[in-house]
Amino acid sequence: MESKYNLKSPAVKRLMKEAAELRDPTEHYHAQPLEDNLFEWHFSVRGPPDSDFDGGVYHGRIILPPEYPMKPPSIILLTPNGRFEVGKKICLSISGHHPETWQPSWSIRTALIAIIGFMPTKGEGAIGSLDYTPEERRALAKKSQDFCCETCGCTMRSALLDLTPNSNPGAEDHTAKELAQQINFKAESSLSRESSENEGGESEPSTHTQGPSSASQEAEKDQAEQVEASQSTRAEALQTPTTPTSSDRPLSPRQRRAQQTQRESAASRAVFTPVHQPQDESHTGSAVLIVVLTLALAALIFRRIYLAHEYKFDYDL
Amino acid sequence: MSCGGRKPISTAKMAEEQQESSQGEMEGVNCLAYDEAIIAQQDRIQQEIATSNPLVSDRQDLSVLQSEYAEDDTVYQLKIKDLHKKYSYIRKTRPDGNCFYRAFGFAHLESLLDDSKELQKFKAVAAKSKLDLVNEGFTEFTIEDFHNTFMDLIELCEKQPRLQEVLSSFNDQNVSDYVVVYLRLLTSGYLQREHTFFQHFIEGGRTVKEFCQQEVEPMSKESDHIHIIALAQALDVSILVEYMDRGEGGTVNHHVFPEGGDPRIFLLYRPGHYDILYK
Numbered sequence: 067m068e069s070k071y072n073l074k075s076p077a078v079k080r081l082m083k084e085a086a087e088l089r090d091p092t093e094h095y096h097a098q099p100l101e102d103n104l105f106e107w108h109f110s111v112r113g114p115p116d117s118d119f120d121g122g123v124y125h126g127r128i129i130l131p132p133e134y135p136m137k138p139p140s141i142i143l144l145t146p147n148g149r150f151e152v153g154k155k156i157c158l159s160i161s162g163h164h165p166e167t168w169q170p171s172w173s174i175r176t177a178l179i180a181i182i183g184f185m186p187t188k189g190e191g192a193i194g195s196l197d198y199t200p201e202e203r204r205a206l207a208k209k210s211q212d213f214c215c216e217t218c219g220c221t222m223r224s225a226l227l228d229l230t231p232n233s234n235p236g237a238e239d240h241t242a243k244e245l246a247q248q249i250n251f252k253a254e255s256s257l258s259r260e261s262s263e264n265e266g267g268e269s270e271p272s273t274h275t276q277g278p279s280s281a282s283q284e285a286e287k288d289q290a291e292q293v294e295a296s297q298s299t300r301a302e303a304l305q306t307p308t309t310p311t312s313s314d315r316p317l318s319p320r321q322r323r324a325q326q327t328q329r330e331s332a333a334s335r336a337v338f339t340p341v342h343q344p345q346d347e348s349h350t351g352s353a354v355l356i357v358v359l360t361l362a363l364a365a366l367i368f369r370r371i372y373l374a375h376e377y378k379f380d381y382d383l
Numbered sequence: 384m385s386c387g388g389r390k391p392i393s394t395a396k397m398a399e400e401q402q403e404s405s406q407g408e409m410e411g412v413n414c415l416a417y418d419e420a421i422i423a424q425q426d427r428i429q430q431e432i433a434t435s436n437p438l439v440s441d442r443q444d445l446s447v448l449q450s451e452y453a454e455d456d457t458v459y460q461l462k463i464k465d466l467h468k469k470y471s472y473i474r475k476t477r478p479d480g481n482c483f484y485r486a487f488g489f490a491h492l493e494s495l496l497d498d499s500k501e502l503q504k505f506k507a508v509a510a511k512s513k514l515d516l517v518n519e520g521f522t523e524f525t526i527e528d529f530h531n532t533f534m535d536l537i538e539l540c541e542k543q544p545r546l547q548e549v550l551s552s553f554n555d556q557n558v559s560d561y562v563v564v565y566l567r568l569l570t571s572g573y574l575q576r577e578h579t580f581f582q583h584f585i586e587g588g589r590t591v592k593e594f595c596q597q598e599v600e601p602m603s604k605e606s607d608h609i610h611i612i613a614l615a616q617a618l619d620v621s622i623l624v625e626y627m628d629r630g631e632g633g634t635v636n637h638h639v640f641p642e643g644g645d646p647r648i649f650l651l652y653r654p655g656h657y658d659i660l661y662k
Binding site: 079 | 521522524525526528529557560561564568596597600601602
């Protein structure tokens with residue numbers, strides 16, 4: 067590999083060092099560049115103990131930009147895990163989606179530890195995030211051991227060193243948690259800046275930034291086009307099902323709305339529907355809702371017209 | 384709608400329908416595209432700034448400042464006159480958020496070119512600084528490239544090169560940015576070492592460490608008093624900053640970091656930006 071790259075390039079110099087540094091798998095993580103490309107790495111990380119990912123080993127890709135380490139790496143998971151979408155760039159502020167908080171003194175190791183630390187945190191509708199139930203995550207953790215990567219040819223069973231019974235995950239685990247907290251905090255602060263300094267206190271998923279604007283725009287259109295009566299029915303229709311059955315899992319406003327439509331359409335299915343339901347279901351749900359609302363609107367308009375005419379007759383007579 | 388980029392649709396119902404149906408599958412994709420669009424735009428702006436400003440410019444007559452402001456902008460024109468009393472030349476830096484570090488780095492090395500005694504003193508401080516950072520918990524193999532680049536530049540200065548050579552090193556993006564990273568690390572290291580003192584000056588209920596990770600170490604984060612004090616003390620260099628803003632008074636105010644020092648380098652601060660001044 068050495069001959070292929072310009073050793074004067076800062077990125078090559080740095081990546082060579084990192085490859086040497088990460089050559090041997092640890093109990094918790096391992097990453098190496100692909101044989102033919104120093105700028106694409108494959109990694110395996112162990113799911114953190116004391117979490118739904120306990121016992122899982124997860125595989126993924128790291129894409130390094132030519133400007134590395136001045137620009138952050140992108141991380142893509144390949145093993146289904148229930149926390150991060152598979153095949154999609156992950157939205158940690160450490161990865162490519164928030165380049166402004168990346169620090170050049172961080173490394174691929176930092177990114178790996180951050181992923182581990184980030185797994186048990188809530189997805190909260192952030193890009194590339196999933197909020198599967200603990201049961202599903204545990205099932206995926208078990209299954210993850212069978213994963214084999216065709217590209218780099220490693221199997222999850224042998225990718226990492228076995229956990230020894232007396233090994234102390236404490237130190238590594240602690241750094242991971244600390245890093246995850248710190249990164250989480252950063253994601254917030256960068257978001258709050260984007261949404262024009264809105265206090266920045268609460269942890270807000272990235273979709274939230276778009277939430278209010280789309281909602282208000284919708285409301286504007288409503289006001290412009292619809293009769294007041296229909297508006298109140300619509301508002302009622304949207305408000306009644308807002309008692310959340312899944313109070314333990316904060317969802318993005320969009321996810322919440324999608325859930326409401328689902329629940330409304332299939333009132334018989336009063337059970338909590340997971341967020342990752344196939345999309346077509348929510349489509350049929352919204353279609354039904356639209357039809358119902360349109361009919362209600364039509365009925366109200368007709369009633370209006372009828373009443374108006376009656377008054378007119380009364381007046382004339 | 385920020386995330387959609389769809390054309391406005393005439394009736395509310397249609398808009399609603401469209402929105403509902405596309406919401407599911409577009410949600411992820413569009414937000415991703417939105418995010419990437421912002422990044423792309425930021426890159427374009429950076430590109431534009433980069434093509435019109437060198438990282439560190441040639442030395443220019445101070446009178447170039449006059450033409451940057453309108454003639455009837457009396458506040459600035461008066462202050463530029465005041466500046467003329469003390470300084471004759473200016474060297475501009477690219478306004479990319481790293482200007483303080485770049486201006487400091489260049490101005491300091493330039494001032495050491497004809498003072499080999501001070502240069503040796505500075506070299507010793509710089510050489511030792513990596514160990515201090517490692518002792519503080521920075522990972523050696525990730526910071527050593529930055530440190531080596533910084534030391535290479537100091538060694539270049541030892542050979543008494545032409546100024547042009549130092550200038551072209553500072554205009555080589557790779558070298559220049561690595562120096563900026565190292566100066567940021569030194570600033571961060573010093574702030575964290577003296578965290579009990581600096582904690583009082585940090586806003587927003589953050590710890591010094593959080594502040595460093597958000598406002599000091601990432602590239603393009605602008606510098607404030609606290610950064611300047613820390614770097615000046617970390618490298619034992621005295622810096623004078625002339626502040627020129629819209630404030631009343633007709634004179635520029637200066638501040639020496641750390642207080643009571645005998646500054647060898649002079650920077651001009653205008654809101655959001657630092658350039659180098661020469662007597």
